[in-house]
Amino acid sequence: xxxxxxxxxGGPRERDETGDEGDGAxxxxxxxxxxxVEGLTKRFGNGGDAVTAVDDVSLAVERGSVVGLLGxxxxxxxxxxxxxxxxxxxxxGSVRVFGTDVRDGRxxxxxxxxxxxEGARNDYWRLTVRENLRYFxxxxxxxxxxxxxxxxxxxxxxxxxxxxxxxVRELSRGMKQKVSLASVLAGGAELxxxxxxTLGLDVESARTLRAELRRLAAExxxxxxxxxxxxxxxxxxCDRVVMLSDGRIVxxxxxxxxxxxxxxxxxxxxxxxxxAGVIAxxxxxFDVVAVDRDARPPAVEVAxxxxxxxxxxxxxxxxxxxxxxxxxxxxxxxxxxxxxxxxSGGESP
Amino acid sequence: MSGEPPAAAESRERxxxxxxxxxxxxDPRPATYYHLARAVLYREFLIFVRYPADAIGGIVVALIFFxxxxxxxxxxxxxxxxxxxxxxxxxxxxxxLSVGAYSSVSNDIGSEVQWxxxxxxxxxxxxxxxxxxxxxxxKVVRTFLTSAVILAVMLVATGTRLSLAxxxxxxxAGLSIASVLGLGFAAGGVTVLYKRIGSWLNLLQFGxxxxxxxxxxxxxxxxxxxxxxxxxxLQRAMVDxxxxxxxxxxxxxxxxxxxxxxxxxxxxxxxxxxxRARRLGVLGDY
Numbered sequence: 001x002x003x004x005x006x007x008x009x010g011g012p013r014e015r016d017e018t019g020d021e022g023d024g025a026x027x028x029x030x031x032x033x034x035x036x037v038e039g040l041t042k043r044f045g046n047g048g049d050a051v052t053a054v055d056d057v058s059l060a061v062e063r064g065s066v067v068g069l070l071g072x073x074x075x076x077x078x079x080x081x082x083x084x085x086x087x088x089x090x091x092x093g094s095v096r097v098f099g100t101d102v103r104d105g106r107x108x109x110x111x112x113x114x115x116x117x118e119g120a121r122n123d124y125w126r127l128t129v130r131e132n133l134r135y136f137x138x139x140x141x142x143x144x145x146x147x148x149x150x151x152x153x154x155x156x157x158x159x160x161x162x163x164x165x166x167x168v169r170e171l172s173r174g175m176k177q178k179v180s181l182a183s184v185l186a187g188g189a190e191l192x193x194x195x196x197x198t199l200g201l202d203v204e205s206a207r208t209l210r211a212e213l214r215r216l217a218a219e220x221x222x223x224x225x226x227x228x229x230x231x232x233x234x235x236x237x238c239d240r241v242v243m244l245s246d247g248r249i250v251x252x253x254x255x256x257x258x259x260x261x262x263x264x265x266x267x268x269x270x271x272x273x274x275x276a277g278v279i280a281x282x283x284x285x286f287d288v289v290a291v292d293r294d295a296r297p298p299a300v301e302v303a304x305x306x307x308x309x310x311x312x313x314x315x316x317x318x319x320x321x322x323x324x325x326x327x328x329x330x331x332x333x334x335x336x337x338x339x340x341x342x343x344s345g346g347e348s349p
Numbered sequence: 350m351s352g353e354p355p356a357a358a359e360s361r362e363r364x365x366x367x368x369x370x371x372x373x374x375x376d377p378r379p380a381t382y383y384h385l386a387r388a389v390l391y392r393e394f395l396i397f398v399r400y401p402a403d404a405i406g407g408i409v410v411a412l413i414f415f416x417x418x419x420x421x422x423x424x425x426x427x428x429x430x431x432x433x434x435x436x437x438x439x440x441x442x443x444x445x446l447s448v449g450a451y452s453s454v455s456n457d458i459g460s461e462v463q464w465x466x467x468x469x470x471x472x473x474x475x476x477x478x479x480x481x482x483x484x485x486x487x488k489v490v491r492t493f494l495t496s497a498v499i500l501a502v503m504l505v506a507t508g509t510r511l512s513l514a515x516x517x518x519x520x521x522a523g524l525s526i527a528s529v530l531g532l533g534f535a536a537g538g539v540t541v542l543y544k545r546i547g548s549w550l551n552l553l554q555f556g557x558x559x560x561x562x563x564x565x566x567x568x569x570x571x572x573x574x575x576x577x578x579x580x581x582x583l584q585r586a587m588v589d590x591x592x593x594x595x596x597x598x599x600x601x602x603x604x605x606x607x608x609x610x611x612x613x614x615x616x617x618x619x620x621x622x623x624x625r626a627r628r629l630g631v632l633g634d635y
Contacts, residue, residue, distance in 0.1 A: 044630055053630075079630065087468050088630040110472040117633065121464040126396050138380045138388035141474040146378040167399075188377055 032099030034191045034223035035061040035084060040093035042079055042247075053079040054090070055247035061191075061225060066217045068238035068255075069227040070333060076247035077227040078118055081193050084225075085115055097191065111141060114189035118196040118227075122180040125169035129160050129179050132168060133186040140187025147188065154182050158212055174205030181209070185216070191223045198233050210236045231333040243337055250340040258336045265305030266329040267312065272297040273321040281319055286312060289329075297324050385475055386483055393487035404495050411445050411499050419507060438509050439587045440561050442500045443522060443580055447561070448554045449492030450526045451533040454485050455550060458537030458619070462544070468633045471623075481537075481619070485530050489523065512590035520593050521586050525579025527608035529557065531615025532575060538615075538622030541632065575611050578603055 042054040054076045061067050069077045082088040084095050086106050095102045100109040114136075116122050123132045133151045134144035144151070155161045158178045163171060168179050177197065184192055197213065198206040214237050217224050228234050234241055234255075241258055243251040251258060266289055279300060282288055287303035304312045316323065380388075397404060418441070419434075458481065461467035470477035504511065536550040563577040572578035582604060585591045593601075626632040 042630070082468075082630070082633075085468075085472050087471055087627060087632055089624075089628045106472075107474050107476060111474050113472055115469065115472065117465050117468060122466065122469060124392065124464070124466065126400065127392065131392070131395065135388050135392055136469070138384050139470060139473045139475055139480065141380050143378040143380045143384050144388070146376060150377075 031063070032096065033060040034063045034065075034098060035059075035225065036096040036099075037080075037084060038094045038096075040080065040083055040090050040095065042076075042083055042088060042090045052247050054083060057093070057244075057247070057249055059242055059249065059252060061223060063190075063223050064221050065240060066214075066222075066224045066226065066238045068234035068241045069225065069244060070229070070231065070234050070241050070337065071244035072229055075244040077229075077244055078195055079247075080244070081115070081117075081195050081225065081227055085113065085193060086110065112188070112190040113193070114140060114184040114187060115193035116180045116184050116195065116197060117193075118199060121176075123168060123183045125176075126167055128165045128167050129155065129171075129182070130164045132179060132183045136183040137186040137188075140189065142187045144186075147186070150188075151186060154185055157216075158182050159208075172205075174201050174208070177201060177205065177209060178212070181212070185222075189222075192225070194224060194226045196228055196230075197226065198228065198230055206230075206233070213237045235333060241333065243333075243340060245337075245341045251336065255333075258333065259331055266301050266303045266331075267309060268299055268301045268325070268327045268329050269312075269316065269321075269323055270295060270297045270299035270325040271316075271321050271323050273319075274298045274300060278316075278319045278321055282312075282315065285315060299325070301329055382475075382479065385479060389480055389483040390487050393484065393491065397491055404491070407449070408495050408498050411495075412502055415441055415499070415503055416506075434507050435509055435511060435588045436584055438500070438503050438507060439511065439584050440558075440580065441503065442496055442587075443525060443561055443576070443583055444557055445496045445499050446492055446522055446526050447529045447557045447576060449496060450485075450489050451529045451536070451554055451557070452551055453488040453492065454481075454530055454533030455536035455540060457484060457488070458534075459540045459544075462541055462633065465633055467541070471627075471632070477623070478616075478620070481534065482616070485534070489526065489530065492526075493519070493523075511587045513587070514590075514592055517586045517591075517593040518583070521579060521583045521604065524604045524608040525576055525583060528575035528579070528611035531611035531613070534612075534615035535618035538619035541619075541626045542622050542629075544631075572603060573607060575607065578607055 037060070038058050040054055040057045041052070043050050043052045045051055057076075057080060059067075069080065071077050079088060083090040083093075084097075086095070086102055095109075097109040097113060102109040123136065127135065130151065133154070134148075137144045137147055137151070152161070155164050158181065160175065160178055160182060163175060168176055171179065181194075181197070184194075194213070198209055201209065210233055213224070213226070216222060217237070224237070226234065226237055238255060240254050241251065242249055274297070279288070279291060282300060282302060286308070288300055289303055290301040292299045292301075302312055418437075422437070458467070461470075461477075467477055470480055503509070532553070536553065539546060539550065557576060560574055560576040561580040563571045563574060563580070565572050565577050565581045572581075578600070582591075582596060582600060585596075586593070623632065
């Protein structure tokens, strides 16, 4: 049975975005989803202290798609991933991987699955980078000699070729994270879970890793489930976002659709002339989203898409306001999350 | 041990996979249990030769401990110690083997939990079970090498002569510490569930002294305890020169039975503990 991720393309990602290597751009999804979760529930503890970490979650991840799980700490992202992987046994619900119910044969179901989990080393730091790739290819069920050439390409692509024979313990944090990713891909997994892949990385390392993830997903047709509380990672890497709050799905859609649905085209204007009277006038005529009196100069954020922008500038001119700054404000996933959960702030997703 | 895991056989008929760019390119072959054994044993070998300080440190500490025991014993017991030095050397040799096998297995499982590598193994086609067993074998081989050095130094330092028939010594000592290996798996399983208990479980190794010196002739029922029967047989093999095939069949059967029983039992405890940890969601927590 060949689980051809090469024929993927059912996910929202446009496979031809890089234009050169992926062949799944126009191919329809065939076969069952890479991952199908139905009614998954997991509680920890008993009685009054019980916590429902995952609450009746159902979702399907099509082959070749890159799906992000977004939510604050404690939303249930990691537990959902671990339940999907069988590392945590759920209280209720089913998990099917490439159509195989994990209860019917866990090891067969997970034969093409690997994961990089949050806060874990995930590999052996006393071994070299290449030795890790060979070891984890073997335990993933692949004779490492038969994929040696692929390992070389993987090392090259992730910028690890020069460090291939260096023990992992001697590498930087960013490089170690790349080694984890390489070892996850070493066995040819077609469904990969990445739990907080950029956690603890500096800005530059996180950016590099995001770029690599996006390129690997586009070129190799992998199905990737990324969990993160970092919206930059989710927006940069994923086609689709599943937002979790208190163990439940609060939103599940393509990134663009979610941002579009957030729906407001707003502008932020700043001026020293924005006194209480001007702001009151603006409130009467426009949808004032936010007022920042502490900013220097003070600023207001006004929903003013299309022709309303002209109305706004006219109103400001009439009020004798000299503008210092004007910015377009685009809603981001945090806005969407807050809107969907009805939260007013606090911990960012 | 050969053949590939069913899951791998089913799923590896595929192309070059990730990072291969356009596919198909390569021809991945499924890994068999032979490849798994090679990978696990090679990893243990690499760590052994690449980081010899661990092994050397263990040898030095064991010899200092023995030196203190020997010198202190001579001061206190004088001639009486000289009469029983052969038994002490054999017992100490078995104790170093036991401690090495037990602590390396139980500590190793704890480390795998801490590193997140145990979780990764759980979802592989082979699972963690054969990996843990193969690692156990590697640890025993490694422990035999270090304990052989300790034995050699003890023999030279004390001027003691013992029968060192390799087949007999390796078979009897190996089967003796198989039961301890089982205890190591059980302790590893408990560590998976209750993470911080690991260091306390290491104290059990001092209980091995009592097991090794158990008077099995006076208390026959103690033969079913780990190490006790094997220790008595190893004394006869190394002190009296009894060869493996000269032991009564019942003794050999009991030796094998105790080894298999504790190994299987310990492994079962490990499996049950791991499953419970998965249910409680604490497999990877540390």
